[in-house]
Amino acid sequence: MVGLLAALSVITFLDRMAIAVTGPSIQKDLAITPDQWGWVLGAYVIAYAVFEIPSGAMGDSHGYRKELTRITIWWSFFTAVTALCRNFWQLTGARFLFGLGAAGAYPNMSGVLYRWLPARERARGQGVIWAASRFGGALAPLLLVPLQAQLGWRAVFVVLGLIGFGWALAWRGWYRDRPADQPGITPEEVAEIGSDESGHLGTPWRKLLALPQLWLIALAYCFYAFGSWFFFNWFPTWMVKGAGFTIAEMGLYGSLPFLLGVVANLVGGILCDRLAQRIGIRRAYSLITGLCLAATAGLLVAMSLATGKLAIVLLASTAFAVMDLMLPAAWAMCMAIGGRYGGTASGVMNTAGNLGGFVCTVAIGYIVAGTGDYSLPLQGVAAMVLIAAGIFAVIDCTKGFDHKATPDLAPAA
16 A cells, blocks of 8 residues: 555656756747746646645545545646647646646545554655655656657656556555455454544534644645745756756756655654654654754755855755655644544645745746846745744644544653
8 A cells, every 4th residue: 555655656746846857948948938937837836735625625535545546547637738738828727737636645645544554653654655755756857857858848748647547547446445445454454553433424624623733734834835845846947047057967966855855754754753652742743843944944045055066966955855854744743633534634734835835936936037046035945944943843733633542652751
């Protein structure tokens, strides 16, 4: 199960990063200005935000087998449709519809992890999922730049669409929502996972949205997302147009932050679970998220001031890795707050993140178009990440939906 979700996470980020990697060629081919490019990138983000909560709730209510199949088929179709675009408006529309389909993927993956993994392994499960996403981000420039050079940027989107259709068929054929219904599983494995007899019920919106900790983590994730979405959407263009890298150098060095992100997520998941067993999930999750994001903010400022290419690559890679080290803790924190409605709660958090990402993506386009300066918006991103660090540090994830059933995991004094 984790292997299939990891494969989907790789595909998700290959598809998401394709527009950024092929961006310089698309902008030249379709005569798109920097401010227009900000809207092309932002169309995906805002659509993703709009449907994130509904898609997460649909998975909680109707089952993750059905919902992840629908999500993957939809986004893969509009990934392929991107190849047909001939102007700014068509490209913006395709990216918007792509975002509508992709919304809810990670909240539904979180719901699957909640039902399939024992509580002590959920942060590690999140670490694997997010490490896979970064591996997809690392593969994007390494695979898609040569593919574009051979076949053109349009072929990139057709190939990625076909890969997504293949995953949807495999998932639909193999996965079952209840571990006990999975062919080949043993009673001992079911007992170790733990029972969840709540089924797929309607979401208690009033009780869920009345949780102060849910709103705190949503706000924190909104500010954090300025940092992640800079790397997802603007980093390749920033390297070429702001830092003086060639497209070939971008294809080579642009993958390094994501490769380090793979390691950071795996380490972060293990660190999170082990530290939680020592000091409890409340202190462990808040400590990891707060410290990592504070360090990231400083690294982003240093990156904006650096002039040498080697220094830029090292700072960018370290900043992204440190930022990703906290990601398993953040999602495990949200799973604890949402409890058996973790898909919906994760949707709320990720919606806020995508709203922050939308503002970041569009604002950078206008700042660059107005000033020609690529360093100034990066410093603004660092400020937003620092705010996120402060909010994460005060969240108490044990005061969630199932707070009476949420163990703090810390040993008794």
